[in-house]
Amino acid sequence: MGFRSMRVQSDQEIEESKSSDSGSALTKPESESPISTKASSDHHQTATAAAAEKDSDHKHNHLQPPLKQYSHIEMESGSGSPRTVGNSQPKSAAKQTPEKTLRRLAQNREAARKSRLRKKAYVQQLESSRMRLTQLEQDLQSARSQGLFLGGGVTIGNISSAGAIFDMEYSRWLDDDLGHMSELRAAVQSHLSDADLRVIVDGYIAHYDEIFQLKGIAAKSDVFHLITGTWATPVERCYLWMGGFRPSDLIKMLIPQLDPLTEQQLVGICGLQQSSQQAEDALTQGLDQLHQSLLQTIANSSLNDSMPHMVIALSKLANLEGFVRQADNLRQQTLHQLRRILTVRQAARCFLVMGEYYGRLRALSSLWASRPREVLVTDANNSCQMTMDLQSSHNQFSNF
Numbered sequence: 001m002g003f004r005s006m007r008v009q010s011d012q013e014i015e016e017s018k019s020s021d022s023g024s025a026l027t028k029p030e031s032e033s034p035i036s037t038k039a040s041s042d043h044h045q046t047a048t049a050a051a052a053e054k055d056s057d058h059k060h061n062h063l064q065p066p067l068k069q070y071s072h073i074e075m076e077s078g079s080g081s082p083r084t085v086g087n088s089q090p091k092s093a094a095k096q097t098p099e100k101t102l103r104r105l106a107q108n109r110e111a112a113r114k115s116r117l118r119k120k121a122y123v124q125q126l127e128s129s130r131m132r133l134t135q136l137e138q139d140l141q142s143a144r145s146q147g148l149f150l151g152g153g154v155t156i157g158n159i160s161s162a163g164a165i166f167d168m169e170y171s172r173w174l175d176d177d178l179g180h181m182s183e184l185r186a187a188v189q190s191h192l193s194d195a196d197l198r199v200i201v202d203g204y205i206a207h208y209d210e211i212f213q214l215k216g217i218a219a220k221s222d223v224f225h226l227i228t229g230t231w232a233t234p235v236e237r238c239y240l241w242m243g244g245f246r247p248s249d250l251i252k253m254l255i256p257q258l259d260p261l262t263e264q265q266l267v268g269i270c271g272l273q274q275s276s277q278q279a280e281d282a283l284t285q286g287l288d289q290l291h292q293s294l295l296q297t298i299a300n301s302s303l304n305d306s307m308p309h310m311v312i313a314l315s316k317l318a319n320l321e322g323f324v325r326q327a328d329n330l331r332q333q334t335l336h337q338l339r340r341i342l343t344v345r346q347a348a349r350c351f352l353v354m355g356e357y358y359g360r361l362r363a364l365s366s367l368w369a370s371r372p373r374e375v376l377v378t379d380a381n382n383s384c385q386m387t388m389d390l391q392s393s394h395n396q397f398s399n400f
Contacts (some may be wrong), residue, residue, distance in 0.1 A: 010366045050374040110195070117199045125206060132172055136165075162221030167231050169214050173207075180204050181355045184348055201347050205339055212332045215243065216325060223320045233365035236358070242283065242327035247276040247334035252352065254338075257353045258346055272334065279330050287323050289314060 094236070180203065189201045219226055226243035229236065238244065251273040253259075294316050301309030339347050 114195050114199075117196065118202075121199050121203050125203065128176065132169075135172070136169065160222045160225060160321070162218055163225035163230070166218040166222075166225065170211070170231050173211050173214070175357065177208060180207050181352070181359070184352050184355070188345075188348050197302060197348055198344045199340065201344060202350065204351050205335065208335055209332065212328050214241060215328055219321045219324045220242075223324055227320065228325055233362050235361045235365040235368065239361070241280070242287070243324050244327060244331050245358075247331055248273050248280055250334070251276065251338075253357065254350055254353060258342065258350060262348075265341055265346075269338070272273060272337050272341070276334055277328065283323060283326055285332070291317055 009257055149274060184200055184204060187197050192200075215226060225231065229240045229243065232240065239249070252267060255273075258269075294313055297309055297313045297316065338350060
């Protein structure tokens with residue numbers, strides 16, 4: 001009994017030791033949980049920090065602009081302030097632009113504007129010349145198809161082919177003259193700037209240069225057509241001098257219309273008038289001498305053989321072209337000299353007055369040609385009555 005009780009007690013002790021061991025084994029993880037929790041938390045914080053750092057680096061790289069945009073900024077050595085590399089000018093110099101530079105820029109803009117206006121006027125002149133040339137070719141083809149022009153010396157009635165061509169060109173020139181006059185009148189009335197008005201005045205000068213060129217071409221083919229003035233109106237023919245106007249008379253007519261003139265301008269215009277008058281007298285005297293020489297050559301020819309004298313007379317007639325050319329050169333130089341002496345606005349008014357003057361002469365011719373029939377009959381009766389009176393007086397003097 002005693003042995004069995006002891007064995008039972010020992011067994012109980014063994015079981016108690018096993019239970020205590022098992023309990024310690026079960027409670028051991030609980031004692032180790034703070035350490036494992038700390039290790040796991042440290043690992044989690046490390047991973048989170050790495051992810052946050054990677055995310056911040058990605059955002060920084062995304063927001064940061066390219067380095068080339070800020071390549072001109074460097075950090076000065078020894079200080080943290082940025083330093084600009086490149087064209088660095090003081091702000092005061094950038095703000096305060098020199099007055100000379102502003103004036104030069106304004107002059108450049110004005111020169112460019114004038115150049116554009118001159119180019120536009122030149123293009124318009126070329127276009128109008130091209131259109132006139134095309135129209136002239138069409139007229140010539142139409143005339144040839146109708147058999148009107150058969151050569152340079154063929155005449156239609158009393159007008160040669162060269163004279164007929166000049167008449168057509170002169171008619172177109174008159175149409176263009178109306179357009180130039182309207183433009184010049186509008187420019188004077190609207191008070192344009194001097195630069196714009198200068199372009200219009202120069203265009204009007206070029207317009208007159210064109211008619212002198214046309215007359216020079218016509219003088220080579222038919223100088224008598226220009227001298228007789230069949231291309232002009234009847235009233236204009238009364239004032240023709242060698243196929244055109246007298247420069248001295250034109251200046252005399254323009255001087256009262258150009259007031260006020262400075263003393264220097266007045267001296268220049270009076271000198272121009274005097275020199276023009278002297279040149280006119282010289283040309284007139286030369287033409288008179290040519291007439292006398294031609295008359296003597298024809299009168300001294302023999303009745304049987306007059307061909308040698310006719311050849312000499314033809315050679316003298318060829319000098320007429322030279323007189324007409326010199327007269328046109330004098331007229332052209334007079335217009336250009338007036339343009340140089342006067343200001344832009346005075347020149348515009350001068351050419352406007354000149355165009356109005358010749359326009360009124362042409363209008364007067366039209367009015368004279370379109371007079372009422374009753375006036376023509378009355379004039380005819382008066383002329384017949386005057387003729388009868390002259391005849392009766394002549395008979396009385398003859399009887400005496």
